[in-house]
Amino acid sequence: MxxxxxxxxxxxxxxxxxxxLVDIGDRMAGSPGEREAMELTRDALAEAGAxxxxIDTFDIQGWVRGDSxxxxxxxxxxxxxxxxxPADTAAGELVDxxxxxxxxxxxxxxGKVVMVSSTVPDHYERFIHRREKYYHAVExxxxxxxxxxxxxxCLPPTGSVGTEASPVGDVPAVGVSKEVGARLARRCESEEVTVEVDCETPDAESGNVHAELGPDTEEEVLVTSHLDAHDIAEGAWDNGSGTAMVVELARILAEREDELDTRIRFxxxxxxxxxxxGSAHESERLGDDRANVRAVVNNDAVVFGRTLTFHTHGFDELGDAVDDVAEAFDHPVTTVPELVPHSDHWPFTRWGVPGYMVSASGEGRGRGWGHTFADxxxxxxxxxxxxxxxxxxELVVTLADADTxxxxxxxxxIIEALEAEDLAAGMKITGDWPY
Known part of the structure; x- marks a missing residue:
């Protein structure tokens, strides 16, 4: 059919x-807007037929922006x-x-104020995450x-610092636009500059939204996204798009529920x-029951580009499943076998659970308009x-099939792959190495 x-x-x-979601405004983790997004998503999943x-709530370290x-x-x-x-003021010689x-x-x-770019050169073998650069500077x-x-x-970038053990960072950190960065490098290299950050760090609450379709099997396929976004923009691409995809998939799969051999949990x-x-909270809640997760289909920054990219984290069978669907629909996709330890599949995949990072193909390296006012x-x-x-x-139905x-x-x-792809050292410096 x-x-x-x-x-x-x-x-x-x-x-x-x-x-x-975008009309909420601020969906920063722990904010009233994030809570509103949870409630809207819960209600949309129920309306879809799941x-x-x-909502499963949990405590987090809050952070509220002031002037900088x-x-x-x-x-x-x-x-x-x-x-x-942290809320702090620091001065030092600018080093680009x-x-x-x-x-x-x-x-x-x-005694230095360190400035770095948000990208890496095209020839470099891997992307260097913002937090890795930050903690190299701290060290x-x-x-x-x-x-x-x-x-x-003229778009200053955002993106968090801090670690799981110490959620608030060690030194004040700001984002500046390409144009301001160029101006600082030209005028102020080796001159003293001052960085001033004002913010609040209250206790806060976040949460995960759950719903289910299909038979009540012990095994399950997780279809996921994240519903929070940075407070400076609408968060349409990152990641309103992923959460919109989750509720649309719930609507489709509710109509195809009799085709599902395995429970789908959104x-x-x-x-x-x-x-x-949030995903770490859920992975820890499952504990040994992660063995019952057949696969994670994590949608993070889809829709912006027309062609989907699937990072498959070395799971050849995940790549085969995508290729079969793409061939059946005669539709282009991109599959990448390397690991991406920076989205909500990772708290599962780092323990060996098959997981996709699903995104939309874009031009160049980095997030483009993501993490800026322009999202x-x-x-x-x-x-x-x-x-x-x-x-x-179709991919989710395939993954839920008893023969898959x-x-x-x-x-x-996983450890061997992280070391082979030169990711281990960076994860250790950012406090993300769990092994």
């Missing part, structure tokens, strides 16, 4: 939910604080470390951290942007959501 395909091509269900739609400034000479330069920066590759932090940076003794966007348009995680807190609804297209929902619905077998990996295999 293909009626569900035609219905998906005319469905506004997921897109309407996306509009509801059962037992509910970079003082350079007799000027003030626009910036925004990086979430979970360019891309901020690990080897760039070899010198003693005591080298830096007084403050300035994160300069590589994307033009989970929209809270507090992803401040350290994968807005007008850049997304309903056509892309509908097309991608068709492919993902995707073996889990041993912890040692």
């Amino acid at each position: 293909t009626d569900w395909i035609g219905e998906t091509f005319t469905s506004d269900f997921g897109w309407d939910h996306l509009e509801s 059962r037992d739609a509910r 400034t970079v003082y350079a000479g007799d000027t003030t330069q626009d910036c925004i604080a990086l979430p979970r920066s 470390l360019g891309y901020g590759l690990p080897e760039d932090f070899a010198e003693d940076l005591s 080298a003794g830096a007084e403050a951290f300035v994160f300069a966007n590589h994307v033009e348009g 989970v929209a995680f809270g507090a992803e942007e401040v350290g994968l807190v 807005t609804l007008d850049k997304l297209e309903v056509r892309n959501l509908r097309e991608q929902a068709i492919l993902l619905a 077998d995707v073996p889990h990996k041993d912890e040692a295999e």
